Amino acid sequence: MRMSFSVRTFAAPLLGAMLFASCSKSELTPATPTATVLRADVSATGFPEGFETGTKTAYTTGSVTLGSGSWTLNDALIGNTTADVKTGTQSARVRNSGSLSMNFDLAGGAGAVTVDHAKYGTDASSTWELWASTNSGSTYTKVGSTITTSTTALSTASFTVNLAGAVRLQVRKTDGTTNRISFDNITVQSYGSGGGGSTGGTKFLFDASHAELAGNADWALDVDAGVTPRYPTPAASGITSTTAETYWTAALSSWGVALVKLGNSVENLPAGTALTYGNASNPQDLANYNVFVVDEPNTLFTAAEKTAIISFVQNGGGLFLISDHDISDRNNDGYDSVDIWNDLMTNNSVQANPFGLSINYTNISETTSNVLASSTNPILHGSQGDVTQLKFSNGATITKTSGSQAQPLIWQTTATQGLTNIMCASSTYGTGRVVVITDSSPADDGTGSPGNTVYPGWTEIASHAKLHMNASLWLAKQL
Template identity: 30%
Template sequence: MKRYRLLLFLWIGIFGLSGCQPIHFSLSKQTASKKILFDQGHGQTAGNADWTIEGGYSEFAEALRKAGYTVESTKDRFTLSLLQRYQVLILPEPNTNYSNEEKSAINQFIKNGGGVYFIADHADSDRNHDGWDSVDIFNGYKKDRYQPEQDWVGKTFGFFFSRKTLTQAPIESISPNVLTEKVNAVGCWACTTIQLTDKNQRITEDVNFTGQEKNYYHIHGIYGSGRFAAIVDSSPYDDGTGAPGKKLHPNWKQYDHARLAVNTIQWLARDR
């Protein structure tokens, strides 16, 4: 009898208890140790927008977590010491301008080896009515007031956002590369376009608009030891989640937006 009790005890100990333990999936150290930072401190919730990891970009953030990354957000002003804690910085359609010190920190972060994703929107999308929209902010100057010394992405990285506003869907003029792997179609609904300067020969055009020569939907490039990418619209990555009353655009699952988003971050994080 004692023998059967002993066998029963061992059976419970080996099988019963082990079945109650949580299963832990082992992520590669290369990916699991990398951190992604979303900017949420420059008007990302102004007007109808909600480009936050709790709002319209929540599924974007979750997709990155599922890919193995640590995802965080900040409302703090950017400094180099802050940015250096992360591998990738995502700038979703800012509506409050970055200071010169913040721009310098972002530039140096990329130059030192970091990755930055510039996500713009159409011209005149000034949601908080402070005189600046994302096109102006990234370009570094307001419309019709071009001053070369204020040029940001054009002078530094070799591209700028035009003051066009257009809608195209689907967009299928896609160049095959590591960012566009398994991306067959995308779309935009009231977006700007990207144009290139002669400042940087290390830019790759990923997606082009139909009938818009040398006007690009998505690009990526190298600056110093780091990487950057840019897209012309915030709504492709919007999942429709937001505060009550927000007029959002649930396009995350449309076309191949989610694939493009994750591919881009993996490249910026040097995992592709």
């Protein structure tokens, strides 16, 4: 058992400090909300391309087989040195007037395309462009504006290609200097497909930007050397029906791998990345996703972030809200996840108590079978199976506001199926959906960074995976 200690600090009024043993488990400017959530298109087969599977060690022109297909690298190679900027172990490195060219067509066309880029080592700034061909590479047309690479940290350039039919892409370095550029994580969304309710097109974003790795926790899809990459590595394109959850390393990898097996795409929102809604310049803006998963945040959301989250739900997005028990402040900043979620719901500029519930300052441990008696509820009886139990290993409880739209789903063992002592609930707000579970243990798959203590809650109770997966698909409007 790992013991955690924290002091809760209240700004107004100051209620004092409390010290307890607990836990047996491990300013942005507000964007103007758009009228409806922007639904991302289906990712093209084999993308995102992270350059993790190919080998090319020389700049001489040659073809290399990558996860997405065959590419010709001209005055370019696959780099894996410390100076090669990357999210996994490799990225493409281009010099002079080099290029990265697809040798295959995207049969579903190309909608939105993003490319991560950074300066190599101490080299000066360089420029590059994205080009597209609709005749199998005979001729190309420039897409968007010329990009300047000026920092040694990966930045994301976004392009709107919007070409139907067979399309292939080419990245061209254009300044002709010997300065080198690292390219990584090329994403391609198929043209004119996808949507909120379609399998294969649904995009899930897992938050890792609010100290979800604090203490012994690893509440992310993948953690590499203490860092959560946007795209878990190895690439999701390598996942098959028999892939083990150890394909990625973090406490939520089982969840992520299971979603990919159903044809969905998943990403982390890394630490330091802006959390926005309606900001077209941010490639990870919430409007580009169907479902936002936040498992036990440990830092407060800013005013702008709270506006973004609630507006995202209001305009059709899905929010999976996971809390932990009272006094579970893993980073000792005075706020635990109970504080943080209640602050979101009571102290925002959009709507007071938007989801019709609150999280209690409680700490319970029990296995319950006190499940809502409904044979049709899609979260309890969805495509992933029937939910009959839920085990909390130190979790909080939920109270529903009388008359609100919230729907309690699971209660404590001896509780009346009413407004209190709730352990799992769903809700709606605007055209969006919300699911709340007030313990992080059921989603924990028992894997994490070296030295972290996590527990296999995902498989401890058979209903845990079914509950989280049914809830995920309901939030995505697939159920």
